[in-house]
Amino acid sequence: MSDLEYEQNLWPRIKSAFRVLVAFTFSHVGVCGLVVGYIICGAFLFQMMESHEVEPMLKEVRQLREETAEKLLSIVLKSNTLEEEEFFRLANVAIQNYTYEIVNAISDGYDGEPKPKPLNWTKKADSIDRKEMPWSFTGGFLYSLTVITTIGYGNYAPKTAQGKAMTILYGIIGMPLFLLYLSNIGDILARGFKWTFSRCCQCNWTFIKRRRIDENGEVIEEPAQEEEEQITVPISLCLTLMVGYIWGGGLLFAEWEKWSVLDASYFCFISLSTIGFGDLVPGEAVAAESLEDAIQYSFVFCSLYLLLGMALIAMCFNLMQEEVIAKVRVCGRRLGCAR
Amino acid sequence: MSSRKGRPVRPSMRNRPHRSRSWEDPERMMEIETGRHTKLKNCCRSVATFMCTQVGVGGIIVGYAIVGAFGFMALETQDDSVADTVLKSVELARVRTADQLYSDYTEYQFNETEWIMKANVSLYAFQKDVVDAVKKGYDGRTSKEQWNFPAALMFTLSIFTMIGYGNLVPRTEWGKVITIFYAVFGIPLYILYFMNMGKALASIFKWMYIKLNSCNVVPQDEGGGTGQGSSSYRSRSGDEEDDDETIIVPSSASIYVLFSYICVGTIMFAEWEGWEYLDSVYFCVTSLCKIGLGDFVPDHYILLGTNIDESEEGNQTKLVINFIYLLLGLGLVAMCYNLLKEEVLAKMKQLKTDVKDVFHYVRHECTCADCK
Structure with a gap:
């Protein structure tokens, strides 16, 4: 008889346990935890996908600068007769072009050289600390947050194909979640x-x-x-x-x-x-x-x-x-x- | 106000499919003939209210955007605007760098490596200046060139739809204050538009869906076929009162519509802007979801050195079309949201009863097994 009673009590108990579980996931703490966990996952994902994309950009800009310097040198050598006016004109054109290149690089995601180390030019310093990459963990966190809240600052934006595809998916799943949280x-x-x-x-x-x-x-x-x-x-x-x-x-x-x-x-x-x-x-x-x-x-x-x-x-x-x-x-x- | 006005629209929407269906009933023909005049009147009236509410709200939105665009253009193109001072500072930096290079040249006349090093240092300093200037909004244009009318229109749109691309932002203090107030009034207006548009589009879509469905079903009925479709049609027409209430457009249909809209936008932008398809999809989705990262914006001004003026005309029409695309797309999103919500609610109800049944059944089985 006790077994029977136990069996009879089991179903309501399972039912209530199930209900409690569901209620918890949709409860305040559960939703908070879900949102924070989702954002943290997103931070790691985006960090993984985007971090390595910064270094080529820095190299590119450095190369651009060196090219411009070479060009200036050639201008100097050409205008060896030292016509000041002519030199200024040509140099101005070269620097103007360089400005355009920098502006384009910035619109492609270049974000300034991390920590200037002057007098290191000849070394072509390749070692860049991982810490100094724009996609730090907190940066990824803020990015994920701005995607699912639909704020979208856009100061960090994915540059890689998989990063963009991931953003679309991440947003589509994340936005309803955030609405639930709200x-x-x-x-x-x-x-x-x-x-x-x-x-x-x-x-x-x-x-x-x-x-x-x-x-x-x-x-x-x-x-x-x-x-x-x-x-x-x-x-x-x-x-x-x-x-x-x-x-x-x-x-x-x-x-x-x-x-x-x-x-x-x-x-x-x-x-x-x-x-x-x-x-x-x-x-x-x-x-x-x-x-x-x-x-x-x-x-x-x-x-x-x-x-x-x-x-x-x-x-x-x-x-x-x-x-x-x-x-x-x-x-x-x-x-x-x-x- | 206007959402309440919009309410009379729905009954007329509901009536239309029945009317078309009742054409087949000879008994009802007379009834319809007598009531046609009043019905026509009603129809006209409902069409009028429909035009007033939906189109009215849309017109208010467009008018608000245009007024805002002119206001911001006036505010941001004042003489001492920040964009112009930044432009001047970059100009100054360039002249300074050239000076520096020249003085370096006179100093290290024939030592090439030394000179290159010096040039690099001064170029680096210049580069830093440019990066700072870009962060302050420099893009090589004067404020008047930046704030042309279509760009300002996109800016106002991005405020009250909460997209916020951020490719063009107010730089003056007054511009910022006015932006806040503009948003405070614009956002509720936009939400009204969103709700209104969503409701109207949803009812139209539903009506079309029902009509298409009944079109498919009727020929089967006439052919004497006793298929699944005709039986369901009969059962549906049996209780005409809550006919439309029970028909729920499946989520797949509304998602197809949204998907095809995004596809059209993707192809359009990819062709115009020369973007890759992934970039184009990314732009459409982030815009319609109101994220608006702003790394891709149609006619995002990129310095090319030359041919600045050439494509100006085409770009402006593109921006206007983009404006319309976004406004319509957001309405479509609202429609899908409405339809999905309806379906999810119905599904939830269904799920609730199902789960209850399952638990009931399982418990019953269990107790029966124990009894035996």
């Missing part, structure tokens, strides 16, 4: 915020209730819980929260990256609205000081800011939607009463 986290944040808000307003609460009874002229005993459901956070508060988050982020980034506050706020807005021009990207100012760790930190900080901020904005939209729906409903009820 709706999930937005939901829980909205609920938490609403709860806090209702607690904060508890002191005002009884007053509102009494007033409503007076207006109607008859006593309506509404259960407290139902009332709590009806609490809506005012739109102005949501807007203030969003503006505050962007402005706060602006102050932080201004401090961190040495931008002006306007630039930093502009960066925050452009990022959080998922426009992502990529003209201002964290890590640039710090890179000039060539502090490798600082770049990493600024990337991590930026990623965190973005992940949190987008959830916060999803929350605000969630709350605002609720508020608008509630307002419309109230309006409808009033109209109904009037008729």
